[in-house]
Amino acid sequence: MWESAESYAGRVPVLEIVENSFSQSENLPPEDMLFSHRGILYPAILSSPETLEALKSFETRSDDVILAGYPKTGTNWLGQMVRDLESTDAKYTEEEMEERINAEKKLETFSRLEFGDPGIYERMKKLPSRRIIATHLPPHLLPPSILQSKAKILVLVRNPKDTAVSYYHFYNNMPVLPSFTSWDDYFSAFMNGKLAWGSYIDHLVEWNKYIDHERIMMISYEELKEDPVLGIKKIAAFFGFSLCEEDFHRIAKNTTFQAMKEKSKETHGKFGDILFRKGVVGNWRDLFSKAQNEEMDQKFEECLGGTKLAAKMKYDVYCRA
Template sequence: MTVTEYLDKALADSEKAAPEDLVFSHKGILYPFTFCNPETFQVLDSFEVRSDDVILAGYPKNGTNWLDQILNDLVITAAKYTEEEMNERINIGNELSVFLRLEFGDPEKFKRMKELPSRRIIITHLPPQVLPKSIFKSKAKILLLVRNPKDTAVSYFHFHNNMPPLPSFNSWNEYFTAFMHGKLCWGSYFDYLIEWNKHIDDENVMMITYEEMKENRASGVKRIAEFFGLLLTEEQLQAVAERSSFQAMKANAQKTHGAFGNVLFRKGDVNDWKKLFNEDQNQEMDKTFEEHLASTKLGAKIKYEVYCKT
C-alpha cells in the first residue's frame, strides 16, 4: 500500500466513525484510532532502532511533513541511488505496507520494518518518554523540530477541523481551551517540549526551529545534512532547498499525500496566530510559556519574544 493509498483509506474510514470513536487514550495522552492502534503501543518497545536510522521528532503541525521531504531528498541525493535502486526501495516499502510514522499502523509493522533497507527515515510525534528505549540506546541521531506555540496552536486548530480522523471543535475559543490543557491528539505541546528539553544536550539530538527554516531554508538544509553525516555538494544542497519550498511541496501535495495534501500544506506562514488570538488568550499563552519553558534551553531557542509578542 502506498502512502497516498494509506491516507486515502484512513480518510474514508474515519468519515464513517462516530465522534466518540475517533480517539483512544494511552498513558494519559489521546491518539486517533484512524492512524494509531492501541495494540501497536503495547509492543512499541519491541522496535529495534538501527544506529544509522534517521529520526525526526516533532509535535503535530510543527512542520514534520516538510522536514520529511527534506530528509528523504538528502538521503537519496547523498546515496546516489539509480532510478532502479530508488524504485526498488519504494516497492519494498509499499509491499510491506509500512508507513514510516512510528506510532501509525498495526502491531506487526515493527517485524516488517526489519526488512526495510538502510537508511530508514522514521518520523514520530511521540514524546521521548513514550518512544522505544532502543532509540536512545542505539545512539541513532534525532532531529527535533520545534515551532512557536501560538502558530502551532492555530495550525493545529485548522488541522483538527479539516481532518475527519480528528475530533472537530465548534469554535476557536473551545479549541484554545483544549490546546492549553493538552486535550488534543498527541497531548500537551508544553509537556512535549518539557520532556524533550531533558535531551537537549544529548550529542545525538539536534534541535531546529520551523522559524529558522523559514528564514533561511538553505542554511537549515545544510545543517541537517552535516548533522546526519550526509555528504552533498553546495549545488546539491541548494537543489534540495529549492525542491522543499512550501510552494513546490503544495503543488506536489496531491501526488505525495493524496486527498490529505491540501490539509497538510495549508499556508506555512509565521505569525498566523495574530488573526485568531485575543488579548486574554495572548496573556494566558505568555504566562504558560513563562512558567514552563522560558527558562529552559529549548525554550530560549524558540525566540518567543520575537515570534509570539504583539
C-alpha cells in the same frame, strides 16, 4: 543516473493509506475517533493501544535517521528535506530507488512510527537501511531502543502560537479527528493537552531535557524559514550527509512551501489540501484574543522560561503581540 528524491517522495505509498483512513472514518462517531494510551489521546483509525504496546519492541538501527516533532510543527516539510538529503548523499541508482519504494509498499509501513497495526515493527525489520523514521511522540513514549542506540534524532520545534493555530485548522479538516465548534473550545483543549498527542508545552518541556544530548539536535521551523539553505546544511552536517553546494540550493528550492503545495495532489491526494495550508510565521495573530495571548505567554514562561530550548525558539521574537 540515480533518481532524484523528489520523484521518490511522490511515490511513497502515503496515498492509499490516507484514502483508506478517510473512508474508514466516514461512519465513525466523534467519541470513537480517539483513544487514550498512558494518558495521551491518539487517532483510532491510524493506531491502537495494541500498536503502542508493540512499539516498545521496535529495534532501532545505528544508522536510522529519526525525526521527531509535535503535529503541525512542520514535520512533513522536514521529512521531505531529509529524504532529499539522504537520497542525494546515497546516490541511489534508479533500480535501488525502485527497490526501496517497493519495499515500503509491500511491507505497508507508515509515515509515522506510532501508526499501523501491531505487526508493523516486525515488518520494518525488512526495510533497507538507511531508514527514515518520523514520529510525533515525546521521549518517554519512544521505544527504549531509540534513546539507547547510536541513531541520531532531529527534533523540530515551532513557536506554540502558530502551532496551535495550524493544528486547529488541521483538526477541523482532518476526517479522522473530531472537529471543534469554535476556536475558543479548541484553545482550551490545546492548553490542557486534550488533543491527539497531548500537550505541546509538555512535549517541549520533555525534549528540553535532551537539548545537550550528543546524538540529538533541535532545529526550529522559524530558522528553516529564515534561511532554508543554512538549515539544510546544519541537518546534513548532523547526519553526516555529504552534498555539494548546488545540491543544498536545489533541495531548498524543491522543498519551499509553494513547491510542496503544488505537488501535493500527486504526493498526498485529498490529504494535500489539509496538510499544506499557509506555511507562514505569525498567523496566530488572526485568532488569538488578548486573554489567550497572555495565557500562552504565562504558561510558556512558567514551563520553559530561561531554558536553552526557549532561546532556540526565540519566543520573544515570534510570539509577543
